[in-house]
Amino acid sequence: MNAGGGIRFDVVTLFPDFVRAAVSYGVAARACARGLLQLVAWNPRDYARDRHRSVDDRPYGGGPGMVMKVEPLRDAIQAARTAVADRASVICLSPQGRLLDQVRVQELSQHSRLILLCGRYEGIDERLIEAEVDEECSIGDYVLSGGELPAMIVIDAVARLVPGVLGHPGSAGQDSFGAGLLDCPHYTRPVEIGGRRTPEVLLSGDHQAVARWRHKQALGRTWLRRPELLERCMLDAQARSLLQEFIDEYQG
Numbered sequence: 408m409n410a411g412g413g414i415r416f417d418v419v420t421l422f423p424d425f426v427r428a429a430v431s432y433g434v435a436a437r438a439c440a441r442g443l444l445q446l447v448a449w450n451p452r453d454y455a456r457d458r459h460r461s462v463d464d465r466p467y468g469g470g471p472g473m474v475m476k477v478e479p480l481r482d483a484i485q486a487a488r489t490a491v492a493d494r495a496s497v498i499c500l501s502p503q504g505r506l507l508d509q510v511r512v513q514e515l516s517q518h519s520r521l522i523l524l525c526g527r528y529e530g531i532d533e534r535l536i537e538a539e540v541d542e543e544c545s546i547g548d549y550v551l552s553g554g555e556l557p558a559m560i561v562i563d564a565v566a567r568l569v570p571g572v573l574g575h576p577g578s579a580g581q582d583s584f585g586a587g588l589l590d591c592p593h594y595t596r597p598v599e600i601g602g603r604r605t606p607e608v609l610l611s612g613d614h615q616a617v618a619r620w621r622h623k624q625a626l627g628r629t630w631l632r633r634p635e636l637l638e639r640c641m642l643d644a645q646a647r648s649l650l651q652e653f654i655d656e657y658q659g
């Protein structure tokens with residue numbers, strides 16, 4: 408976070424309007440309006456020196472597709488670096504990167520500014536990555552058209568952790584049972600619909616019973632659907648017994 412406690416993202420991308428959408432809606436838009444969040448886009452095409460303003464070229468060694476050239480990217484990153492004094496980390500969104508998870512998002516949210524580099528075509532000339540990139544980050548193992556959607560995911564996940572961005576901390580996703588459990592089921596009016604009724608405990612007004620039920624559901628759903636996430640949580644005795652209760656009921 409910077410002095411104001413906010414965070415600034417400088418995104419190097421061929422599609423500035425695309426990434427700007429990440430901060431044009433909901434809590435992120437409000438955070439921008441309040442100066443807690445800033446996004447500045449830098450288009451490498453503005454730094455392409457040749458007559459055709461080319462940002463890509465054919466790959467050495469042959470093969471299909473094009474490769475993003477070093478110079479336009481290097482000059483766009485340089486422009487971003489000089490735009491604001493303090494040293495910024497350059498993160499390249501890339502399939503070769505370290506897989507993003509909430510632990511990494513927490514770490515990234517400690518920065519006051521981040522420069523995000525988005526690839527297109529077949530990828531970026533390796534010498535630009537060697538010279539300018541501090542780390543590569545991937546959002547997962549699927550083929551995408553560019554690094555812009557991954558950059559928007561990083562922006563959304565990190566922005567939510569900036570103090571003041573979320574109305575009330577501990578809301579969606581920041582599960583209050585300790586890091587890393589899946590969400591419990593959610594219900595709202597009407598109390599019954601399509602023959603399915605809201606669990607009675609949620610109507611009881613017994614806040615302790617509600618909290619217990621929600622924790623048990625979060626533990627049980629994580630055990631059922633994503634057991635590998637459970638490995639990472641250090642469950643205390645109470646959580647372990649709640650989970651056992653869920654498992655006993657589940658196995659009938």
Ligand SMILES: CC(C)(C)c1cccc(C(=O)NCC2(NC(=O)c3cccc4nocc34)CCCC2)c1
Nearest residue numbers: 500501502526527545546548549550551552553557
């Ligand atoms: C993962 C696996 C399926 C094995 C694979 C192997 C080889 C290439 C690609 C691939 O998608 N290449 C295309 C580009 N992909 C990404 O930028 C990208 C993709 C996925 C997650 C990401 N997180 O950040 C950026 C990401 C790279 C250059 C333009 C887009 C994917």
